[in-house]
Amino acid sequence: MSTFSRAADTHPLTWRIERLQGQALDLKTYESLEGFAALRKVVKEMSPADVQSLVKDANLRGRGGAGFPAGIKWSLVPMGENAPKQKYLVCNADEMEPGTFKDRLLMEQLPHQLVEAMIVAGYALQVSKAYIFLRGEYVVAAERLNQAIAEAKAAGYLGDNILGSGWGMELFVHTGAGRYICGEETALINSLEGRRANPRAKPPFPQVSGLWGKPTVVNNVETLSNVPAIVLRGAEWFKGLSRGKSPDAGTKLYGVSGRAVRTGVWELPIGTTARELLYEHAGGMQKGLDLMCWLPGGASTDFLLPEHLDLAMDYDTIMKAGSRMGTGLIMVVDNKQNIVSVVRNLEQFFARESCGWCTPCRDGLPWTVKVLQAIERGDGRPGDIEMLEQTTRFLGPGKTFCAHAPGAMEPLQSALKFFRGEFERGIKQAG
């Protein structure tokens, strides 16, 4: 009988964590727990194309928030003898979406899992170099990842001719210096090149012309961390992990923050309901508080109501309800909060973090904050709410250079829809 409640075939991302005491898993222990078995398998038994189609078949969708299928992203990279010699894999470890604290866990506790995942993905894409773009504030993760990379290199998992495959790659940690916009994949590439983190126009997409103009894949920490288990256990197993009728595959690191009883992060089958997250895992709202509304996966997702709690937390279901699953870490807003203040806080964040590259975002977001502050004080003017609604369209998808401003508009538009009366209370009546 196992003393551990999490097993490799049900909790592929976190099953090794129970064996730790807050320390990072060292190489020896990681190797004793199936570590680097996936890398051995791919270099001995699989071609890069095999690994790519496996990940595509597994329907692994991007865990950074957008949910784009990783296999399709990979398939756009030029392969074969005529492909550029320099190709890059970049792990987006710039976890800065407010309410998101899952990648920190994976990197601080299981650095070797991410390192192995990147080498396996690097093999599938035949990259020459890979980078972990880590936010500067994750000091512990930086130390542990650098140590894991040094250990992996000493063991022959990195460098030239990895495990006798004739293929080799290097892996580096690049630590950032702040700014939320670095999480946008083209802004991240500019930042990695040592430039201001302004987004780039697409096309060309990074898979064709990314870092230093060469084919580049950018994947989130959690997305990549799934790859070794998919290699070991297969696409069908991965698809079977999800809950109920969810069309998505695998598990998800879900979490709860806000005024709940036991906030935290848990690996659960993708498609788990928000109600289970909040009431079974997080123990419900704190004493004396009721749930007013919740953000399904970060600051840039639309609010949902208590009536939406029974929805499966997967990409399509939450999209149909008018929001986005985003990073899948829900934030609960309790009934003692003033929703206008909550939205003002969110918009202040987006206004400050705008990179300033395009006018609607740079000027529109601070304007939105000023209007919200006036409404919060009770100094709103007639027409302000209509103006805010108009702003959600002017800063919506397609109107700005990147997804920053449209993301900022999601909580605003949903708050106006669900709680219009609260905003109207802040409008000063004429006379």
Add this chain to the structure above:
Amino acid sequence: MSTAKPANTHAVLATDRAPRYSFHPEDREEILHCIHHYDDARAASIDALKIVQKRHGWVPDEAIPAIAGILGIPGSDVEGVATFYNLIFRKPVGRHVIKVCDSIGCFLTGYDELVAAIKAHLGIEYGQTTADGRFTLLPICCLGNCDKGPTLMIDNDTHGPVLVADVPALLERYV
């Protein structure tokens, strides 16, 4: 209009007139080491700024052209990068930098009260440094510690949840 035109038609930056900066030998070596991680030296600009900042607590004006020289890029580009990223300080800061998360997770769990208590305890506002040069206070966006809000960082240490009552004892640990 002046008839005398500078030979260099680019705007003359304040940093171009700064006194010469000599890297600490260890810093120079570390920057050169970082350059080897990339296929283009420019990519080490953020690393270089962080290395210099680690030495002085901030990035002095004269270090900007020096970094530009070592990377082979214009000083204006280095300054553009230095002023874009909020963890690079272009003004002197205190011995310890307090970064208080002001994003939504901490806002819901007591940010307003916490930051008011810190400001009152230190007698400074955001962006200011205490008269004794001990603390600088800055806001920061979500620290990825939302299950332990309200959260803040002091130097490289993350603390959370931080209650108002904890503030004096917590700050006391940073001399």
